[in-house]
Amino acid sequence: xxxxxxxxxxxxxxxxxxxxxxxxxxxxxxxxxxxxxxxxxxxxxxxxxxxxxxxxxxxxxxxxxxxxxxxxxxxxxxxxxxxxxxxxxxxxxxxxxxxxxxxxxxxxxxxxxxxxxxxxxxxxxxxxxxxxxxxxxxxxxxxxxxxxxxxxxxxxxxxxxxxxxxxxxxxxxxxxxxxxxxxxxxxxxxxxxxxxxxxxxxxxxxxxxxxxxxxxxxxxxxxxxxxxxxxxxxxxxxxxxxxxxxxxxxxxxxxxxxxxxxxxxxxxxxxxxxxxxxxxxxxxxxxx
Amino acid sequence: xxxxxxxxxxxxxxxxxxxxxxxxxxxxxxxxxxxxxxxxxxxxxxxxxxxxxxxxxxxxxxxxxxxxxxxxxxxxxxxxxxxxxxxxxxxxxxxxxxxxxxxxxxxxxxxxxxxxxxxxxxxxxxxxxxxxxxxxxxxxxxxxxxxxxxxxxxxxxxxxxxxxxxxxxxxxxxxxxxxxxxxxxxxxxxxxxxxxxxxxxxxxxxxxxxxxxxxxxxxxxxxxxxxxxxxxxxxxxxxxxxxxxxxxxxxxxxxxxxxxxxxxxxxxxxxxxxxxxxxxxxxxx
Ligand SMILES: Nc1ncnc2c1ncn2[C@@H]1O[C@H](COP(=O)(O)OP(=O)(O)O)[C@@H](O)[C@H]1O
Ligand SMILES: Nc1ncnc2c1ncn2[C@@H]1O[C@H](COP(=O)(O)OP(=O)(O)O)[C@@H](O)[C@H]1O
Ligand SMILES: [Mg+2]
Ligand SMILES: [Mg+2]
Numbered sequence: 142x143x144x145x146x147x148x149x150x151x152x153x154x155x156x157x158x159x160x161x162x163x164x165x166x167x168x169x170x171x172x173x174x175x176x177x178x179x180x181x182x183x184x185x186x187x188x189x190x191x192x193x194x195x196x197x198x199x200x201x202x203x204x205x206x207x208x209x210x211x212x213x214x215x216x217x218x219x220x221x222x223x224x225x226x227x228x229x230x231x232x233x234x235x236x237x238x239x240x241x242x243x244x245x246x247x248x249x250x251x252x253x254x255x256x257x258x259x260x261x262x263x264x265x266x267x268x269x270x271x272x273x274x275x276x277x278x279x280x281x282x283x284x285x286x287x288x289x290x291x292x293x294x295x296x297x298x299x300x301x302x303x304x305x306x307x308x309x310x311x312x313x314x315x316x317x318x319x320x321x322x323x324x325x326x327x328x329x330x331x332x333x334x335x336x337x338x339x340x341x342x343x344x345x346x347x348x349x350x351x352x353x354x355x356x357x358x359x360x361x362x363x364x365x366x367x368x369x370x371x372x373x374x375x376x377x378x379x380x381x382x383x384x385x386x387x388x389x390x391x392x393x394x395x396x397x398x399x400x401x402x403x404x405x406x407x408x409x410x411x412x413x414x415x416x417x418x419x420x421x422x423x424x425x426x427x428x429x
Numbered sequence: 430x431x432x433x434x435x436x437x438x439x440x441x442x443x444x445x446x447x448x449x450x451x452x453x454x455x456x457x458x459x460x461x462x463x464x465x466x467x468x469x470x471x472x473x474x475x476x477x478x479x480x481x482x483x484x485x486x487x488x489x490x491x492x493x494x495x496x497x498x499x500x501x502x503x504x505x506x507x508x509x510x511x512x513x514x515x516x517x518x519x520x521x522x523x524x525x526x527x528x529x530x531x532x533x534x535x536x537x538x539x540x541x542x543x544x545x546x547x548x549x550x551x552x553x554x555x556x557x558x559x560x561x562x563x564x565x566x567x568x569x570x571x572x573x574x575x576x577x578x579x580x581x582x583x584x585x586x587x588x589x590x591x592x593x594x595x596x597x598x599x600x601x602x603x604x605x606x607x608x609x610x611x612x613x614x615x616x617x618x619x620x621x622x623x624x625x626x627x628x629x630x631x632x633x634x635x636x637x638x639x640x641x642x643x644x645x646x647x648x649x650x651x652x653x654x655x656x657x658x659x660x661x662x663x664x665x666x667x668x669x670x671x672x673x674x675x676x677x678x679x680x681x682x683x684x685x686x687x688x689x690x691x692x693x694x695x696x697x698x699x700x701x702x703x704x705x706x707x708x709x710x711x712x713x714x
Contacts, residue, residue: 184580184610288479315526315607317478317637319676344610347681384612389640390681393706402714411681415688421714422694 179349182359582613
C-alpha cells in the first residue's frame with residue numbers, strides 16, 4: 142500500500158510577485174511502505190520543497206498530498222499527527238540540539254507525542270543502540286560530542302518518534318568515508334528493523350547506489366522518474382543531462398558493455414561489478 | 430623546484446577554554462610534529478578522517494593559526510611574524526566548505542572586489558582583477574547577478590574568484606565540494622585544475638572525495654596530527670587496506686582492481702582512473 146501519495150502536487154514560492162518560482166511542478170508520486178529510497182537531483186531541483194510537503198510543513202499551491210490515503214490538509218487538526226508520522230531531519234541537524242543532555246534531546250519528540258516515561262526510555266535506548274551511540278554518551282551535553290555523534294543525537298530524536306516515514310536531508314554531509322558508510326549502514330538497519338520508509342536526500346551517487354532500493358529523481362521542479370535504483374543508473378546519459386552522474390564503477394561497466402562484453406546492465410556497486418567480471422572470466426562468484 | 434610552503438616540525442594545540450583549566454599545555458596536541466614542503470605550481474590533496482587535523486593544518490598556512498613550536502613559511506615568509514600577515518594572506522588564499530558563509534556582497538562582482546578593495550588596490554586595477562578572476566572561474570557573464578540566484582557550484586566558484594582577485598600564488602581549499610551536487614563538484618574541480626595548469630597557481634585541496642584526490646600530483650594523508658602517507662595518488666591508493674584502516678577509501682575503480690587481484694588476477698594496483706580500469710579489464714577479459 143502507498144504510504145505517501147501526491148496528486149498533481151505543485152508549489153510556487155512568492156506567487157504573484159516578480160520573484161515567483163514554481164519549485165515543484167505537477168508531481169504525481171506513489172511511495173510504498175517499508176522501502177529505502179534515495180532522492181537525487183541538482184541543487185534547486187525542488188527536493189527540499191517536495192520533502193517539506195510530505196510532513197505538512199508546506200501546503201501545496203495546487204494538487205494533493207495524501208498520507209495513508211488521507212489528504213493531510215482536509216482536517217488541519219490532524220496536521221500534528223502528520224508531523225509525528227512523517228519525520229523530517231534537515232541538513233546539519235546538529236545545530237538544532239538544545240537540551241542539556243543527549244537523552245533529553247532525544248526524548249523531546251516522543252514527549253511531545255505524549256508517550257509514557259517508560260516508553261520514552263525504551264525508545265531512547267533502542268534508538269541509541271541502532272545508531273551505535275554509546276549509552277554513556279546519553280548523559281553528556283550534546284555540545285561535548287564529536288561532529289558525527291552530535292549528528293546522530295539529532296537524528297535519533299526524530300527516529301525515536303518511530304515515524305512511518307523518515308526523511309533525511311544529506312545526513313552524511315561533511316563526514317569522512319568511514320563515517321558515511323557507518324551512518325548509512327545504521328540508517329539502513331533502522332529502516333529494516335522498523336519496516337518504515339526512509340527517504341535519503343543525497344548528492345552522492347555512490348551512496349544511493351549502495352544503500353537504496355529505489356530512486357526519486359527530481360529535475361527542474363519536475364519528477365524525472367521514480368524507479369528501482371538499478372533502472373535509474375542504466376540511464377547514464379540522461380542523468381548527465383540532469384547535472385547528475387552515475388557511480389564511477391557503473392560508468393566503467395557500461396563502457397565495457399558498449400564494447401560488446403556480455404555484462405548485466407545493473408552493475409553499479411564494486412561488489413556486483415567484481416562478481417560479474419569473475420563470472421565472465423569463468424570462475425563464478427567468489428563468496429566472502 | 431622552488432618550495433612555496435615549508436612546514437617545519439609544527440606542533441599545535443588549541444588553548445583550553447574552561448576557566449578552571451587555563452593551562453593550555455593540558456589540551457592534547459592536534460598537530461604533532463608536522464613537516465611538509467610543497468612545490469610551487471603543484472597540486473596537493475590532503476586526506477584524513479574527521480578530526481585528524483587537516484583544517485587545523487590548513488589554517489597554519491595562511492596564519493589564521495600559529496604553531497606552538499616549529500615554523501611555517503609561505504614563500505619564505507615566517508607566518509609568526511605579525512608584520513608579514515597581510516603579505517602572507519595575499520599570497521595564500523583560503524576557500525571553505527560553505528559557499529554561503531563566504532559571500533558578503535549582494536552582487537557577484539562586488540563580492541569579488543571586496544578583498545582587493547580592502548587592500549587599497551586602485552579602482553581601475555580592481556576592475557581588471559575582478560574581470561580576470563570571474564573569467565578564470567567561468568563566471569564572467571554572471572557578474573551582475575545576485576549570489577542568491579546561483580547554484581552551490583557557482584557560488585563556490587565566486588568564492589574562488591574572490592581569492593583569485595588577490596592574485597595569490599597558492600590557494601588552499603578546505604572541502605570546497607562537500608555541500609555541492611555532482612555537477613557543482615565537477616565545476617569546482619575543473620576550475621581548480623585549470624587555475625593550476627594554466628595559471629600555475631599552487632593548489633592544496635582538502636577533500637573526502639577520493640576521485641578528486643586522484644586528480645592531484647601528490648596526496649598527503651594526515652592521521653592523528655601526523656603525516657603518515659605522502660606519495661603520488663597511484664602509490665597512495667595502492668595501499669587499499671591501509672587507507673580503509675585509516676577511515677578513508679580508494680576510488681571505486683582502484684577497489685575493483687584490488688578485489689580482482691585478491692582472487693589471483695594480474696591487475697595493476699595503480700589503477701585510479703576509469704580509462705585505466707577499462708584497459709586493465711579489457712586486457713583481462
Ligand atoms: N523560501 C524560498 N523562497 C523562494 N524560493 C525558494 C525558497 N526555497 C527554495 N526556493 C527556490 O525553489 C527552488 C527549489 O529549491 P529547493 O526545494 O530547495 O531545491 P533542492 O532541495 O533540490 O536544492 C530553487 O529554485 C530555490 O531557489
Ligand atoms: N577551535 C577549536 N578549539 C578546540 N579544539 C578544536 C578546535 N577546532 C578543532 N579542534 C579539534 O582539533 C582536532 C582536529 O580538528 P580539525 O583540524 O578540524 O580536523 P579535520 O579538519 O581533519 O576534520 C579535532 O579533535 C577537533 O575537535
Ligand atoms: Mg535541498
Ligand atoms: Mg576540517
